[in-house]
Amino acid sequence: xxxxxxxxxxxxxxxxxxxxxxxxxxxxxxxxxxxxxxxxxxxxxxxxxxxxxxxxxxxxxxxxxxxxxxxxxxxxxxxxxxxxxxxxxxxxxxxxxxxxxxxxxxxxxxxxxxxxxxxxxxxxxxxxxxxxxxxxxxxxxxxxxxxxxxxxxxxxxxxxxxxxxxxxxxxxxxxxxxxxxxxxxxxxxxxxxxxxxxxxxxxxxxxxxxxxxxxxxxxxxxxxxxxxxxxxxxxxxx
Numbered sequence: 001x002x003x004x005x006x007x008x009x010x011x012x013x014x015x016x017x018x019x020x021x022x023x024x025x026x027x028x029x030x031x032x033x034x035x036x037x038x039x040x041x042x043x044x045x046x047x048x049x050x051x052x053x054x055x056x057x058x059x060x061x062x063x064x065x066x067x068x069x070x071x072x073x074x075x076x077x078x079x080x081x082x083x084x085x086x087x088x089x090x091x092x093x094x095x096x097x098x099x100x101x102x103x104x105x106x107x108x109x110x111x112x113x114x115x116x117x118x119x120x121x122x123x124x125x126x127x128x129x130x131x132x133x134x135x136x137x138x139x140x141x142x143x144x145x146x147x148x149x150x151x152x153x154x155x156x157x158x159x160x161x162x163x164x165x166x167x168x169x170x171x172x173x174x175x176x177x178x179x180x181x182x183x184x185x186x187x188x189x190x191x192x193x194x195x196x197x198x199x200x201x202x203x204x205x206x207x208x209x210x211x212x213x214x215x216x217x218x219x220x221x222x223x224x225x226x227x228x229x230x231x232x233x234x235x236x237x238x
Contacts, residue, residue: 019177020081027080030179039188041223042195043073048220049202052213060111064101068094075191082179084187085158085168091194092155095148098198099126102133102205123152135205140232144204148197151190196224207233 031039046068053061075090103126104111113119127149131142157166164170173180203210203221210218210233222230230237 023082023173023177023179024080026179027082027184030184035188038192038224039076039079041220042192043069043076044220045195045199046072048217052217052221053206055214055217056209056212058105060108061101061105064097064104068097068101071097072195079184079187079191082171082173082177082183083168084171084173084183085166087187088155088158088190091190092152092159094194094198095152095155096123098202099123099130099148102130102202105205123149133205135207136201138232141201141204144197144201148194148201151194151197155190200225200229203229203233210235 046065050062050065050069053059053065071090071093075087075094078084078087078090100114100121103121104114110119110121127145130136131145136142136145157163161167168174171180171183173183199221203225210222213221222233222235225233227237
């Protein structure tokens, strides 16, 4: 039995790799320069948050920021293989960890308990707390948190496979092994929206620290903020 399984593995794995390589090549051709720039810049957000917070001597959250980078980077690269269901799973993790990062920044005891798998906070409790925080209690911040929650609920459907419409195998791109404009577009929209919203929330929370960040890292974090966002952050625009 073991010999047969091993023989099947050695035969099948190269075939899977061939499929992935073909999809990678198709996705690479499909990405326009603007798409690639926008999506790839989103993968750099948490690297730059780590550097920025380290610069102001905040280092105890490095492992969370590193995992956030891993999650958003994995979502990006899974899209190259057409694995849009798993790409959305990682986007939910981006939301969860981003909100927890803000919470743990000021809750050191709970953070240590969490690190030892002795603490868990439900999404509803977490968002309720954040919307009451002095730095996030404005209508704009509360609406932003509600919008992020809406995305979290949507991405949860991919994790729990709430209906066949959230199956990987239901996707046209999965059936044809070719790029589907619709499948790619849904992922791209959700990916960029998630990156923009969680980054904006972090910027609002740490707004009083922004001028202490290194210029290059600060500029990348502010890159996709709109004029209204910059106004909320107290940044003058011309």
